[in-house]
Amino acid sequence: xxxxxxxxxxxxxxxxxxxxxxxxxxxxxxxxxxxxxxxxxxxxxxxxxxxxxxxxxxxxxxxxxxxxxxxxxxxxxxxxxxxxxxxxxxxxxxxxxxxxxxxxxxxxxxxxxxxxxxxxxxxxxxxxxxxxxxxxxxxxxxxxxxxxxxxxxxxxxxxxxxxxxxxxxxxxxxxxxxxxxxxxxxxxxxxxxxxxxxxxxxxxxxxxxxxxxxxx
Amino acid sequence: xxxxxxxxxxxxxxxxxxxxxxxxxxxxxxxxxxxxxxxxxxxxxxxxxxxxxxxxxxxxxxxxxxxxxxxxxxxxxxxxxxxxxxxxxxxxxxxxxxxxxxxxxxxxxxxxxxxxxxxxxxxxxxxxxxxxxxxxxxxxxxxxxxxxxxxxxxxxxxxxxxxxxxxxxxxxxxxxxxxxxxxxxxxxxxxxxxxxxxxxxxxxxxxxxxxxxxxx
DNA sequence: CACTTGTCAATACATATGTATATACAGATG
DNA sequence: CATCTGTATATACATATGTATTGACAAGTG
Numbered sequence: 480x481x482x483x484x485x486x487x488x489x490x491x492x493x494x495x496x497x498x499x500x501x502x503x504x505x506x507x508x509x510x511x512x513x514x515x516x517x518x519x520x521x522x523x524x525x526x527x528x529x530x531x532x533x534x535x536x537x538x539x540x541x542x543x544x545x546x547x548x549x550x551x552x553x554x555x556x557x558x559x560x561x562x563x564x565x566x567x568x569x570x571x572x573x574x575x576x577x578x579x580x581x582x583x584x585x586x587x588x589x590x591x592x593x594x595x596x597x598x599x600x601x602x603x604x605x606x607x608x609x610x611x612x613x614x615x616x617x618x619x620x621x622x623x624x625x626x627x628x629x630x631x632x633x634x635x636x637x638x639x640x641x642x643x644x645x646x647x648x649x650x651x652x653x654x655x656x657x658x659x660x661x662x663x664x665x666x667x668x669x670x671x672x673x674x675x676x677x678x679x680x681x682x683x684x685x686x687x688x689x690x691x692x693x694x695x
Numbered sequence: 696x697x698x699x700x701x702x703x704x705x706x707x708x709x710x711x712x713x714x715x716x717x718x719x720x721x722x723x724x725x726x727x728x729x730x731x732x733x734x735x736x737x738x739x740x741x742x743x744x745x746x747x748x749x750x751x752x753x754x755x756x757x758x759x760x761x762x763x764x765x766x767x768x769x770x771x772x773x774x775x776x777x778x779x780x781x782x783x784x785x786x787x788x789x790x791x792x793x794x795x796x797x798x799x800x801x802x803x804x805x806x807x808x809x810x811x812x813x814x815x816x817x818x819x820x821x822x823x824x825x826x827x828x829x830x831x832x833x834x835x836x837x838x839x840x841x842x843x844x845x846x847x848x849x850x851x852x853x854x855x856x857x858x859x860x861x862x863x864x865x866x867x868x869x870x871x872x873x874x875x876x877x878x879x880x881x882x883x884x885x886x887x888x889x890x891x892x893x894x895x896x897x898x899x900x901x902x903x904x905x906x907x908x909x910x911x
Numbered sequence: 912c913a914c915t916t917g918t919c920a921a922t923a924c925a926t927a928t929g930t931a932t933a934t935a936c937a938g939a940t941g
Numbered sequence: 942c943a944t945c946t947g948t949a950t951a952t953a954c955a956t957a958t959g960t961a962t963t964g965a966c967a968a969g970t971g
Contacts, residue, residue, distance in 0.1 A: 498937075525928075525929065535949065536928090537950075540930085643895060646892050650899065653873045654870055676862050679858075680866040680900070682907065683900045687901070687904075741958075751919065751920045751921075752959080761959090913970105913971090915971095916968090918966085918968100919966075920965080921962100922961105922964105924961085925961105927958075931954085933952085934949100937947090937948085937949100938945105939946085940943105941942100
């Protein structure tokens, strides 16, 4: 009857009431397990997820209002993982040699860790509810911001000019994400080829932005 | 009982049997009508589409084996429209001034014609059945091929060098498609800003590929 | 004309889905 | 201890879905 949903932080576990049989985390993992190359998160039914998690259908409501809300939580989770990935990519970008390749590689590798979260994020960019798309957009913009900062830092440090760093950041972000998404279901050889191509693309953009800036 | 599905080409309409109440074309249009920013083609149910088209659920089988097959037909249709768009973009690319901008604009404009077909193609890249994804992939590759040819032609005609034209074509294709997809639900101002950005990106790639080729 | 063939609609069924309702249990609080 | 509260389950219902079966109808063919 009561429709209020509990946001049970693990901190405040000394409240009255029965302990949850599953955590939100476990529900999310159950959903991830059901997602494959054919099925998207938003296509999962509440009952399916509950079944996979081993709880009664109705118990789902104790954790999320509906499947979409779970999906958004998944994206947030993916975003957190992604930020770690970005941080590592930036580290490598700063180190002397092969910065671009190395940071693209970090991204591609991240497709396999993080319990598929990143993979899911990439696959669901274009679909799902509005809430879902917004969540994904937030993460994309975050990536873009970071990259933009990095570019500005390079500009300042090396005196190298870059034409419209914001646009450069956007181009690189979209490219890497798009190609990353298609890499999700590739074998190692294909993926390494794709990584190589991606590196070339990113270099072209950077070099191009550099030249265009100089011409002005 | 008989499960054979008729591929009724409009040519051979002098066969026995009752005339179809709806054509495959009309079924596809019904499906398109049901697709909006939230719902993907693959999420439509057979009954929904039949309802929208005004036929009995079972009559659907006279035209397509299942919804996926309809979806693939949609993509093929979108591909045909896209090829026209590409042709026009190439025309403009060849003309002297503002070739890049003009051809990006063609693409963006195409989002509104074609009865949403292109929009749908863009949105469903990452989801749907394997057959569906393959159909989309075919169209992407086609675009890439065309662009590659065009680049090679430019190389030959102007003596301008281009580093790895194949990769350049891929980068541009993916970028334009990705950004085009996000443009689908934008207002005019946003879209024109995005067009501008896309043009800049494409130029950066071309300039970059040019410079890199010269360096070697 | 009778006959064949492709298409349609109507009915029906097994299954799935989201969720309302009611009830049972566990643990903290008084 | 009794009470309260958050959580979980079971049952149930209205609705939706894919499709099997059946029979009607239309348009050609002999």
